[in-house]
Amino acid sequence: MLKTSVENSFLANISERERQIIKRLPDYSNVESLPEIWPLAAQKFGNTVALRDPHAQSEVVLTYTQLSQQIQQFAAGLQALGVKAGDRISLISDNSPRWFIADQGMMTAGAVNAVRSSQAEREELLYILANSGSTTLVVEDLKTFQKLRERLEDLPIQLVILLSDEAPPEAETLKVYSFPQLMEIGAQHTLEPVQQTRNQLATLIYTSGTTGKPKGVMLSHGNLLHQVTTLGAIVQPQPGDMVLSILPTWHSYERSAEYFLLSLGCTQVYTNLRSIKQDLKKFKPHYIIAVPRLLESIYEGVQKQFREQPASRQRLINFFFGISEKYIKLRRTVEDLDLLHLNPSFAERLAAVMQAAALEPLHLLGERLVYKKVKEATGGRIKQMISGGGALPKHIDDFFEIIGVEILVGYGLTETSPVTHARRYWRNLRGSAGQPIPATEVKIVNPETRQPLPTGERGLVLLKGPQIMQGYYQNPEATAKAIDPEGWFDSGDLGWVTPQNDLILTGRAKDTIVLTNGENIEPQPIEDACVRSPYIDQIMLVGQDQKSLGALIVPNLEALEKWAESQNLQLCIEDKIVTSGTSQTINLESKIIQDLFRQELNREVQNRPGYRPDDRIGPFKLILEPFSVENGMMTQKLSIKRHVVMEHYRDIINGMFA
Template identity: 45%
Template structure:
């Protein structure tokens, strides 16, 4: 299925700025400086050096950085490694390098130093921009790589020339060099006007194996800039909170797009997020399912601490608003199954019955709740980087926050599909962006499947990479001669073009009976339990499934009665799933320690690393299947 864009898509994009004339991202900033001038673009209140930059100041800094990089010998075709976390200096370095004609190889400073050293070597970087001298000292840079590095720039702190493999500059010193070059009339030469030139190499943070370099061109990234407007319609001055790793393709493309719309961006951290939501009161928030789950969990905890009468009131109002949302979607034919007219009319009647109470809650209860959760201004948000559980989706729908889910991969810049405000089919990953084609093929034979049939998802479009960096065999494994990219995801297409994802091909659990089970949808159902904080379904080559459970409250892991009760609760939730199968039941559960970034069991976008979790908790898995 090739998606050229619906009429509503074209209308939405017609209201956005036309960036069709750009051949490189670096051309964006002079236009924005002229358009928005002294309007605030970026702020980083929690950075080591707190900063605020207007659009004009941002453009000036980018030009200074570019002139300095050019003076250090950086030009077209070069790659410079950039290892740092969120902040205005990251963006200035990123765009300064692109303005100088170079590309960057990026990763967060919290990544294992072995990965950073590997990326530095694999990318062939001629320079290094790093967050701090402390991180630089940890890098085990090989002799060969040291001889290749022309310079090191520290984004924070003073330089430590003795630790650097070559000339070392602080960020302030780099900008001073750039300002001096501009004063002498020697800006960075204009980059080639070629959208196919390399913009960046993003290294996958995947759940298994060594990271692979994903080279993205300016055309790949500009496609996102031009088409994300089908999902959200920001206005100049709208406020955005940035919490995801800026080097990740999802956050990065969203940031380019939001700044192109004239928004004001605040960089925050997971620790400071709640406070910044109240202080900034964002209009937009881009995040991953885990954050929305955490916000819902916070509401559940607050509800449990309220007086019984208040609990009953809010519980009943929420149940009614949830039911109103379900009926409304059914009436509008926005469910995952086709609805006939009698069913839609019946749902419309039920929605009308529930509307008066929903309207009361929407007027008096939900504004206060939105204020407490996200500051009060947020009405539209985008979730990506993983599947969003239906109970989470339904909660935010009920309280008046439109969650628009997007889907894609690092290799696709990243967005392939997204839900629209006017066609928010909850449970789906949305419709493709314009110019994007999707195919569903049989996982074994590769045969093209019909609408509604589940198989492996293939994608083709202007946002898809040309191949992995320096890895032709890995590229050939995922890209065919016609440019179709194998996402590794399983799903099916609906008649309106919406994609419904059902799991990852490599995550499929094969029971000893030969039955194939997709754990993702089961895990989404299980985390709806108020007893469960995190869960991982296991069972490869076993007779039945099991689950590793992180409970919401501390519990004795060897309490047999508790484990049996929790197993019954999990199986009740699994049995209640639409289309539930008898083999989607648990033989038992085991309680385990949390999966976190610090212990390496979550990726930077908070996805669970299945291989590492099963390795850590191998004994717990054995306990599930041990005779009792």
């Protein structure tokens, strides 16, 4: 009873703490639509720089006053050219201040935008244009327009806006305007205010579908405003704080983070993979919105520098990191933040306090001699890095904790706008996805029966809150599968919650694989392509929270034996000779077999319609036991039970990515 009382008190204190934190931030609770924020932000932050792009052809610097004015000008230009409230507009572009102006200009005019990268495959973009019913197309540049041009006649597109300064093509049957031309038109027209409510649709973000066709996630103004008004419980930026922006701005994660940070008067600096190392030192950011892959690349860069040091220096560095790793683990025990050993006894905490005190002088010495210089490579002013879009590897979490850079991991999906959970700086439980953000509920249920499970038991993660999407656009069947009648959204993730309500994710129940760069991959279409190879009988893709896809492959032994005979090879399987070749004896691990399967995978994956570089399969393992109903790895409908296979081959999969 005492334990339960303490836990409830702890949760109540956190709730009150967050309530007090949010009270100190600018109040947007009475705002009904996202674009209403920017005139208010202009009043509050005026001449503070909002957006800065040092890598544009000519550097762009916009204050909050200028940003608000340009958003309204863009909206007025759209209205003058016939765009009406409720119209669909496809925004096909990548990171730039003009993307943000266009995005919020469309919403200010009352339109709904469908967003995607200009680098996406043409067929995918054309599907989005058609499915969304867009009548206006806003593209990054002339090159993007020309990529789509020949098929636009089949779509209801009436107006095209280039976000570049390029002159529109001559003798063009469509109405095409450059960004400066649209802004000039907007300057000459008065913006007609559009009354909007929180329930109105704001944007469509297309995410992967199981058939390969993307699904349009319907996010309302209320969904997005929930993120703006509650993420202050996680981080509390100050006006003028510097934020580096590197993730795709059309992803729900980066997008909601930008809305939130800019609503509080931060200065957003656009960077890219080529420039981030220099920009960290030049702009000294206070915050970075990151995916695990970005943090891994920073880590790998540091490790490369360590390896270039003299051997004696390397030994010293390794000594300090070894000491500090022990120190941070003891400190976690003291603070009850050790996921592997929650709720330590008084005696265990006392022992950890004493051991940590003994190691602290060496940890502080390591900080002075080693970690401080590493921290300076990030600019030296980082308050927090926010990581999402996939699980953060343990060694990355440990590394940044050792050097004194705080990482707060968040969790969510495009369908949840996206944040539902996040680690707080006062409860940074490494290995967890954090506690629910305000007004958000989580329920763990049995994946088969959907009955709630007790605290600590693993099951399917269901989510509920104001950030849950309205549904999938023009896809009521998929919507009904994702959201039950009581409003619980099926995340497709497996996990459990601690007594303090921290969410611990343990795997996927649904098929989608999320790589460390944040990309969502639907495995079924790729697997379907791979089994066209005569040598592949069955295949299951893996790679959740990895840099690339991997695969478990059940080879077609009959076809493989025929191939070996044609090559005059003696093939040995499970210590049994199955062909009578004389030139060489090989088995499934032999390079010649591995090269054959590598060639087959590359060909079939790359020949698949809609191929993307992220579809490429990296490591793979040949296994002899087929997936079947009898061994529990397939359903009665002969679908692979992915979570069962993952559990059965866990060690092999971990070894593939080691």
